[in-house]
Amino acid sequence: MDKETKTRIKKDIAFNIFGFFIIFLFLAIGIILFLTASNIFGQINKGGRIASYVFGSIFILLFILIIIKIFLIIKQENKYAKNAVDVNKIFSEISLSEEEKNINNLFLNDYSSEIPSLNIYFAAFAEIENKHYKKEIDITSPKVRMLMQKMIIDGIKEYGFFDLYLVIDFSKSLNKKFIWKGDLKKYKIYFEYIREIYHAADDYIYEKYITKN
Incomplete structure (x- = not known):
């Protein structure tokens, strides 16, 4: 395996790790916003609470959609493996x-x-x-x-x-x-x-x- 190929593999691994980090960052941000809207970190005004709930819901929804997409991909891959021929x-x-x-x-x-x-x-x-x-x-x-x-x-x-x-x-x-x-x-x-x-x-x-x- 040449140096260029090794570098490409390392980049792909780094990209995958970064991708998983971003996915769970959506979840973390969503949870933080919900906690903020619930005044866990202190009192905020009504507009701030509404905004926190709205954006928190968006981030949680994005996380759920990504997880569903990953699940569907895994399910499809399992289907391909099951249908394999000799x-x-x-x-x-x-x-x-x-x-x-x-x-x-x-x-x-x-x-x-x-x-x-x-x-x-x-x-x-x-x-x-x-x-x-x-x-x-x-x-x-x-x-x-x-x-x-x-x-x-x-x-x-x-x-x-x-x-x-x-x-x-x-x-x-x-x-x-x-x-x-x-x-x-x-x-x-x-x-x-x-x-x-x-x-x-x-x-x-x-x-x-x-x-x-």
């Missing part, structure tokens, strides 16, 4: 090109800890495609798997780790043509691979389901 088993009887074999061997040997991430992302991407085509389809394309494996490998090389759920969100956003320019620039590698994965999957689906009808 990618190795799916492709065990499918012939591979030389490049696909090499990438698969590299992934299994050097990035085996990311197998669960591949299993989750493969299932999540298949679900996205099912919704897009509005019918049950499979994406058992060796090229699709290879591109996913390469994305994970290059993502780790570039960012120090593979952010699975961020990539799932990007895959959904790209499919809906809604992405932030900042994300597009910062996570260029992810978006480039996601586009390739979509193209490979769509080609496979078109050949298997559409041209044969």
Whole structure:
């Protein structure tokens, strides 16, 4: 892991810690304002009490909304994990090109800890495609798997780790043509691979389901 990647990881950790601090700061400010409105810290006039109640309610509400959002994210992540498939088993009887074999061997040997991430992302991407085509389809394309494996490998090389759920969100956003320019620039590698994965999957689906009808 190079110096730039280590620095980026440290910044991400610091940002996450700062984020949690801000979240609980909302709660602390809300409680303090409610206590102030209740004259715990001394008598204040009626206008001050009303203002304290109003702003205290706003900060408490923001805290609750953020906690609910975090809960929903965790619930969604658990759903993705529950729906994971065994990618190795799916492709065990499918012939591979030389490049696909090499990438698969590299992934299994050097990035085996990311197998669960591949299993989750493969299932999540298949679900996205099912919704897009509005019918049950499979994406058992060796090229699709290879591109996913390469994305994970290059993502780790570039960012120090593979952010699975961020990539799932990007895959959904790209499919809906809604992405932030900042994300597009910062996570260029992810978006480039996601586009390739979509193209490979769509080609496979078109050949298997559409041209044969």
